[in-house]
Amino acid sequence: QFAGIMLRDPRSERWFGLEDYVFCVLGTDGRQLVVEFKSTRNGWSDVGFVEWPSGDAELGLRREGSSLSILARQSGSDQWRVLHRYTRDDLSHTLQAGLIVYAHSEGRGRHDLKARFSWFAAETTPP
Numbered sequence: 001q002f003a004g005i006m007l008r009d010p011r012s013e014r015w016f017g018l019e020d021y022v023f024c025v026l027g028t029d030g031r032q033l034v035v036e037f038k039s040t041r042n043g044w045s046d047v048g049f050v051e052w053p054s055g056d057a058e059l060g061l062r063r064e065g066s067s068l069s070i071l072a073r074q075s076g077s078d079q080w081r082v083l084h085r086y087t088r089d090d091l092s093h094t095l096q097a098g099l100i101v102y103a104h105s106e107g108r109g110r111h112d113l114k115a116r117f118s119w120f121a122a123e124t125t126p127p
Contacts, residue, residue: 001103002027002036003115004059007068008096018043022086023100024059024070026052027113035059037070039086050083063095097122 004025012019024037034049035057052072060071060080066089071080099120103113 001111001113003099003101003113003117004036005061005120006096006098006100007061007063007091008098009090009092010094010096011092020088020091022061022068022070022088024061024072024083025100025102026055026057026059026072035070035072035083037084039068039088041088041090046086048084061097066091 002025004023006021006023009020011017012021019040020042022037022039024035026033026035028034029036029049033052033055035052036047036049038045038047040046050072054074056075058073058075058077060069062069062071066087068086068088069082070084070086072083073080099117101113101115103111105111
């Protein structure tokens, strides 16, 4: 159903820790193609999405201080689109960056997700 990128606070791994992360994924919401974005703080999520014209896109997460921007663009385009911004002053200075893939089977036990990642890069700028 969805595949994309995630920034996760490593403190979420503590014993009885609650999840803290932000992600951006591309897929279907059951009716249409969308870029979905989610910010989860202490296990509680704020979710949004925008319709997307194709299943081929470049996704980005940019962190500047406590601001996290959700970015997307059509593959091959020079223009990034800022889809949403979150303020997350609770996140650690150092975050885990990686890929996320998930699908819902609606209780049927079958999944039909196919995802392909062409490249992944994490860039950092010293504080």
